[in-house]
Amino acid sequence: TISPEAEGQTPTSTSMLNHVPSIDVFQYTQSGIEEYWVMDPLTNTSSVIGANVSLYHAAIDVDGDLANMGWDIDLDGTIDQNVSDHSGFSTVFIPTSAWHAYPSHQMPNSILSQMTSIAFIAIDASGNAVSQFLHINSPPFSPAYIGMLPIYQFSAEDANGETTSGTDDNLVRVTMSQGGDLNWASISVKISVDNAAPVTCDNPGATGGSCGLVEFGSTSDQVWSVGDGVTIVETGQNLCDAGQTCEVRVTITDTREGRTVDERTSFAE
Structure with missing residues (x-):
């Protein structure tokens, strides 16, 4: 090894300029x-x-x-x-x-x-x-x-199954009965259980929240249409305890248009 390094012994590199769009x-x-x-x-x-x-x-x-x-x-x-x-x-x-x-x-x-x-x-x-x-x-x-804009109407009812002390209960079902297609990318569904602070439920296919939406009806598209609905389920948090009848207030928001589409109240029992 030559010390100090001879001319040309140390390789050099040239960085390519990346242009702004x-x-x-x-x-x-x-x-x-x-x-x-x-x-x-x-x-x-x-x-x-x-x-x-x-x-x-x-x-x-x-x-x-x-x-x-x-x-x-x-x-x-x-x-x-x-x-x-x-x-x-x-x-x-x-x-x-x-x-x-x-x-x-x-x-x-x-x-x-x-x-x-x-x-x-x-x-x-x-x-x-x-x-x-x-x-x-x-x-x-x-x-x-x-x-x-179309007037939306939804119905809400108790979902199948009794409330338990677990963290995966079916709470309520919500079905669209009137209105136009709502793209899931712009839908936010929040629930308040027994007047507690509202929590945002994960849309179909998403995870990480304390409640989630399980879609039924036409599930192959990316929209919530008339006749389609969701079952709101617990996902990792006990929102309604065993043997209780819980009031569940559901708020559906179109985030793209910045407006509340509908609010419904049902009971999980």
Whole structure:
């Protein structure tokens, strides 16, 4: 061994530069903004809960390792609605909480007189990320549509089996009797047993919570449809003890639209 090392004895390495993705986005104004309203059957009044907008994106990574991309609706730095194609249109639902009224605007409190900002995020396999803001409003002379969301109805009943001191009891069954398809990716089901603090149950196929949903009916798709239902079961925690009759309040939330779909109460015994 030569000491000190002779010229050329120590190998050298060259690191390859990894490029940041490049993106571009815009609002497709020809389709306008589609407001969505929900009707309260008790008061017979309707209110805006959000709007659908048509957005276009294009993304490229010259290294060919684009890994994840989509729309960040609440500007928290994480993707809320993923896209898979490198370019194309997306219909994005933006809840009312994300819209802002123009200063001193005299129009009624409608999304059609407000604006919002969201962002498009693209991340490559090396962790390089890029984002771009998109400011959205209802442009002059573009159509504005109003759609009424379906009214959902569910039923709840005691599930099969008696309550025990174990941690895997069947508690209640919940079945959809009216409404449109709800994608499981945007459904959250919480239960409160005997007025205790609500706990979130794992959706079908997920684990880790103190209660879970076992789907019945049409189980081959990714939606909760009319006629389908779930059995709410304990998963590792004794929520209703042996011999007790427990009041179970079920709250179903559409997280994508930011609204409560239905609340039902039943008894597990």
